[in-house]
Amino acid sequence: MYLEVAQLHKQFKTRNSPIVALKDINLHIEEGEFVCAVGASGSGKSTLLRLIAGLETPTAGEVRVDGVRVTGPGADRGMVFQNYTLYPWMTVAKNVGFGLKLQGMSEKERRQRVSYYLDVVGLSQFSNALPKELSGGMKQRVAIARALASQPKILLMDEPFGALDVQTKETMQQFLLQVWERTRTSIFMITHDVEEAVFLSQRIYVLTSRPGTILREVVLDLPRQRDYHIKRQPKFQDYKEEIMGLLRGEAVEAMVAGG
Structure with a gap:
């Protein structure tokens, strides 16, 4: 197990009351895996990545890379913003x-x-x-x-293609898969783009809105070798709809809870 996140909790202090950004996060990434985390704005995706990168300190819980506890930034983790x-x-x-x-x-x-x-x-x-x-x-x-x-032992990616136009974004997604195949580097990427997550990854963690928790882990039964044609396949669309449904349901619950 290359990356292990155990009982991770992150709370930020504010003038009024503390804000819990992440709660009881448990996830893992094996050597050579490509894993994505998806969630709406406010789900703590970027905070999670910063904790793994060692740029933030957890309130509770821990992050380990190849069995070594993360206490700050290190060469074992590469970061792409x-x-x-x-x-x-x-x-x-x-x-x-x-x-x-x-x-x-x-x-x-x-x-x-x-x-x-x-x-x-x-x-x-x-x-x-x-x-x-x-x-x-x-x-x-x-x-x-x-x-x-x-x-690095693991490459961390924070919505790396979010600023690109649609055509360039699709080209970069295919390019990233080719780089992953060539280097066999473990990759953990966060994105709000469900189609992107399904296209790139082998597993997807779906995060709830604040506080961010793991709503579901989705294991994708898709070929390792992929190109844009796979997006038209029924199984691909089924995964996309499943995750979109989870996020829609979560959004509705958050709106109801917020009154």
């Missing part, structure tokens, strides 16, 4: 190699590692380009290459 977070003054190659330089890797080894991951994401010919010269999809490819360059 919705906004590309590239350094605009650095070339593509320098952006990808930035973390490796901080780790003290030699220039020769760094060049080799950067070259390999630029090839993985199909951007070798843009190694000397600046971010402003790239499209949105290409910028996100650079961000993915940078996260993978440190060879």
Whole structure:
């Protein structure tokens, strides 16, 4: 088991009363798995990812990566955000190699590692380009290459394609599956896009609205090798409708509870 989240609870202090963002979260990701978490706004998806990344501290419970408890950020977890977070003054190659330089890797080894991951994401010919010269999809490819360059045990993705247009988004989804197949990196991704989650992942955790809890774990019986044609298959549509139904029901309950 590469990632284990056990009895995770996160509460934020406010002037009035504490806000419980996550409650009793239990989930796991095995080596080489691609898992998504879906939920509406306010379900605590991003908070969950930040806790796993070590950017937030849990109120209770724990996160373990390969048996080691997470107490802060670490090279065993790579992170890709919705906004590309590239350094605009650095070339593509320098952006990808930035973390490796901080780790003290030699220039020769760094060049080799950067070259390999630029090839993985199909951007070798843009190694000397600046971010402003790239499209949105290409910028996100650079961000993915940078996260993978440190060879993390698990790649964490926070709605990485949310800022892209529909056509680019579909292209990037297919691209991500190809990268996953090539690198065999474990991936945990959060998204509000149910179709995206069904297309990409092997399992999906459906989160309730605040406080975020695991409403259901859905295991997808779909081929590992996928392209956009699979979205038309009845089984794919059934999974999509099942999860959409869960989220709709949850939304109605939240509205009734809110009066």
